[in-house]
Every structure is written in C-alpha cells, then in structure tokens.
Amino acid sequence: LHSTIMRPSSLDATEASKKTPKEIIRDYLAEPDEESTLFDGVYENGTKLLEGVNFSLGIFRLRTWLMILLTVMSTYACSEMMFNLRWETSLAVVAVGTVFPVVFSIQAAYQNREKSLKYLDDIKATFIYMYFTFGEWDRLHSGNAQSEVELVISNLVVDIMKVLRGESFGGEARESVHVVYDGWKKLSALSHANPKVPPPWINGMSISIRMAMSAFESVKSLKDYETPRGLRKLCYFLIMTTPILLAPYWANFCVDNPDEIEMGCLASYFVGILYVIITSTLLHVQEALEDPFDGDGIDDIKWDLFGSQLDIMPLHGPDGPKLRAQWKEEEAKLKAAAEGAGYQESDGKDKA
Numbered sequence: 001l002h003s004t005i006m007r008p009s010s011l012d013a014t015e016a017s018k019k020t021p022k023e024i025i026r027d028y029l030a031e032p033d034e035e036s037t038l039f040d041g042v043y044e045n046g047t048k049l050l051e052g053v054n055f056s057l058g059i060f061r062l063r064t065w066l067m068i069l070l071t072v073m074s075t076y077a078c079s080e081m082m083f084n085l086r087w088e089t090s091l092a093v094v095a096v097g098t099v100f101p102v103v104f105s106i107q108a109a110y111q112n113r114e115k116s117l118k119y120l121d122d123i124k125a126t127f128i129y130m131y132f133t134f135g136e137w138d139r140l141h142s143g144n145a146q147s148e149v150e151l152v153i154s155n156l157v158v159d160i161m162k163v164l165r166g167e168s169f170g171g172e173a174r175e176s177v178h179v180v181y182d183g184w185k186k187l188s189a190l191s192h193a194n195p196k197v198p199p200p201w202i203n204g205m206s207i208s209i210r211m212a213m214s215a216f217e218s219v220k221s222l223k224d225y226e227t228p229r230g231l232r233k234l235c236y237f238l239i240m241t242t243p244i245l246l247a248p249y250w251a252n253f254c255v256d257n258p259d260e261i262e263m264g265c266l267a268s269y270f271v272g273i274l275y276v277i278i279t280s281t282l283l284h285v286q287e288a289l290e291d292p293f294d295g296d297g298i299d300d301i302k303w304d305l306f307g308s309q310l311d312i313m314p315l316h317g318p319d320g321p322k323l324r325a326q327w328k329e330e331e332a333k334l335k336a337a338a339e340g341a342g343y344q345e346s347d348g349k350d351k352a
Contacts, residue, residue, distance in 0.1 A: 071276050078250070102283060120301065123219075128309070130153070145190055149187070156187070252268075
C-alpha cells in the first residue's frame with residue numbers, strides 16, 4: 001500500500017510501516033498539491049501549442065505538397081484567364097462525404113489501439129504474477145526456478161516485440177511467431193518441473209499461461225488485420241481527388257469579389273489549400289494510428305514503458321523501496337561514470 005499510494009518525499013518507509021492503511025491514506029489526501037503559477041500555465045499551454053505545430057508540420061510531405069500544387073493549378077484552370085468554370089454547391093455534403101469515412105477509420109484504429117494496450121497489459125501482468133509465484137515456490141521448496149523463469153520471460157518479451165513490430169505476413173513473420181510459442185512451451189515446462197509443488201498451484205499457472213497466450217493471439221490479430229482496407233482506400237481516393245474536382249467551387253469564391261483578377265482571387269486559393277491541409281491532417285492521424293506497434297508516432301505503444309517494469313521484477317517485495325533506491329543510486333553512478341568517460345575521450349581527441 002505504501003509503494004502504491006505514498007509519495008516518497010512525504011514519509012520515510014520505516015515510519016510509514018508503523019501506520020495503519022487508513023492513516024496512510026488520510027495523510028496522502030491531506031497533503032496539499034503544489035499550486036501552479038501563471039508561468040507554469042503559460043509554459044504548459046505554450047508547449048502544447050508547439051507540439052501541435054510540430055505535428056501539423058509533419059503532414060507536409062511530398063504527397064501534401066503535390067496535392068496543394070494540383071489544387072492551385074486546377075483552381076487557376078477554372079479562372080477567367082483559362083476556362084472560366086464556376087459553380088456553387090453545398091460544401092457540407094462534400095465535406096461530410098469525405099471527412100466521415102476518415103473519422104470513422106480513425107475511430108476504428110483508435111479502438112484497436114486501446115484493445116492492443118489491454119491485451120499487452122494482460123500479458124505483462126501474467127509475467128509478473130508468474131515471476132512472483134515461482135519465487136514463492138523456490139522459497140517453500142528450496143528451488144531455483146525463479147532465475148530461469150526471469151530469463152525465459154525476458155527473452156519472450158523481446159520475441160513478442162519482434163512479432164508485433166515486424167511484418168504481418170511472410171516466412172520471417174511465421175518464424176518469429178514460432179519462437180514466441182517456444183517461449184510459452186518453456187514456461188509451461190518450468191511450471192511442471194518441480195514435483196513438490198501442489199497441483200492447485202500448477203493448475204493456476206497453466207490457466208495463467210493460457211490467458212497470456214490468448215491475449216497474445218488477440219493482439220497479433222489486431223496487428224495483422226488492422227482496420228477495413230476498403231474503407232482506407234476509399235478515404236485515400238476521396239482526399240486525393242475532391243480538392244481537384246472542387247476547383248470550380250473554389251473559383252466561385254471570386255464572384256462579386258473586388259480583389260478578383262483574371263487568375264482568380266486569393267480567397268479561392270486560400271480555401272482550396274486549407275481544405276487540403278485539413279483532410280491531409282486527418283489522413284495523417286489515421287495512418288499514424290493504423291500501426292501503433294512500430295513506435296514511430298506520438299500515439300504509438302511505448303515499448304520502453306512496457307518493458308520497464310518487467311526489467312525490475314526482482315526489486316519488488318517487502319524490501320522493494322530499499323532495493324529500488326539502491327538500484328537508482330547504482331544507475332546514477334554508472335551514468336555519471338559513462339558521461340565522465342565520454343568527456344575524457346572527447347578531451348583526448350581534441351588534444352590529439
């Protein structure tokens with residue numbers, strides 16, 4: 001309870017162990033949060049604004065620039081200098097017909113991402129449970145299976161990441177899946193290796209392995225099949241063609257416009273380009289959510305967070321706070337030593 005709720009700076013671990021759970025919760029709730037200043041609010045909102053600008057600039061790839069160029073050229077072709085084509089229509093019908101499939105596809109991709117996170121959480125929870133259970137077996141029956149299980153789990157996590165971040169089909173993909181099932185087989189064999197373990201514990205371990213395998217198959221299916229491909233192709237077709245087909249509508253913005261010239265007015269080009277940017281942004285969001293396993297997008301699965309807790313499984317337990325504090329100190333020392341070695345190496349190169 002202390003490691004889950006208490007703030008490390010508010011109470012020492014020894015002192016916290018003398019308190020009841022109700023007292024720990026009451027102290028935690030009574031501790032006031034730090035008041036945010038005006039500078040903190042400006043900094044937070046400014047950071048979000050810069051992140052939004054950075055994401056928006058990410059859509060300006062060759063495809064987007066090509067669409068802007070074609071939109072400008074088609075709008076110019078509909079001006080008085082060229083073919084003088086104009087018509088007035090309802091942009092709402094066209095926008096809904098174009099944007100709705102993209103939004104629907106984004107929603108489907110987001111739901112797949114959330115399901116994938118749930119299945120990965122189930123796999124991680126099963127691994128942690130198995131590690132703790134094997135530790136209890138070793139303690140009660142003088143075994144040494146926990147270290148073997150830790151190695152199998154570590155390799156299995158890497159193999160699962162390779163499957164989900166690799167290609168969905170092909171010979172290499174099939175072999176990666178076979179390697180994952182080799183790991184499941186090793187876990188199953190270790191759970192039955194100790195004859196002193198009572199059958200109910202072995203049965204519970206077998207159920208846990210089955211649940212983890214089921215979660216792996218579910219998340220793998222989400223990766224393999226993604227969202228409806230026909231819908232994605234339709235979205236791509238509409239976004240690539242509607243800005244050009246609507247060129248007479250963009251040119252119609254110049255009617256009764258005092259700034260109109262033979263090549264059209266600024267309003268026609270501005271509206272056409274803005275439409276391209278909006279639809280391209282939605283398509284960019286959809287494509288980024290389509291594969292949340294590659295780790296390239298800002299909304300992708302954070303694999304470092306997925307594996308971070310599994311890396312420190314031996315640092316949990318009654319002495320967990322103390323062990324993790326020692327681990328952090330050693331990590332800080334290694335980091336400082338590495339930075340010092342890098343500085344000396346660069347200094348030696350400069351002198352040479």
